Amino acid sequence: MRSAVLVFPGSNCDRDLAVALERATGRRPEMVWHRDTALPAGLDLIAVPGGFSYGDYLRSGAMAARSPIMQAVVEEAGKGRPVLGICNGFQVLTEAGLLPGALMRNANLTFVCKDADLTVANNRTLFTSAYAEGEAIRIPVAHHDGNYQADAETLARIEGEGQVVFRYACTVNGSANDIAGLVNDRGNVLGMMPHPERAAEPAHGNEDGRRLFDSLVGAFAAA
């Protein structure tokens, strides 16, 4: 499975994500700079890492979403190419219009950095097939702008279509319906605030995030 990790000025989880992907896929991901205008050919997955791209100027993810490489990502996503956005990557994907809704300042205004208990709300995606439906997992979160909001109509639609993939077991940041991660209507784009790459090997003391990468590997092995 061939993957790429985007790198923006201010990304800081790009290398952790690359390590997790390399361990799961056996192939080192290509690191793609924000100013590039084209993605490497033959990719199976585009990963948008966490961090503080462009210093969170204007809005978290706003500048990155308009960077040259994101035009290529939007195009690939439109063709059904899998795209994974974690934390700031999730913010970038909503700002780019690849996922509905927006991520606002945490409701209690504090930066939240802790292990978050999650429920797998949908395991019928190519990102979550290695989890059980309704499974309780624990994955670290570290963010200031993770408060997911969308209008009532959008919320009803994504809930109805099973697009909510991860939910916080208890309130973490004020997100509507405790949404921690969701996919687009086609199911090829996942955005999530928790960091699976920080819970992906024994040294992390928690491997609950590892199965997200294993799910992707499984999806491509089966294809």
Next chain:
Amino acid sequence: MKARVLVTLKPGVLDPQGKAIHHALEGLGFGGVNDVRAGKLIELDLDEGTDDATIEEMCRKLLANTVIENFRIERLG
């Protein structure tokens, strides 16, 4: 020419920062504040003759996230 863009959260969108400012004002003893909403002010220095449609496009494409924010454009002479 200069223009100002005022970006505000849409009505009904929870504004945690506005709430915190409200509490702080109350803590300072200012009564009679019913609500506080925080937004952004962006000043643009533009070529003469830049039309409204172009400024509006700037707002829609970047300056405001229209999922959660409204914007208002003010031309300053």
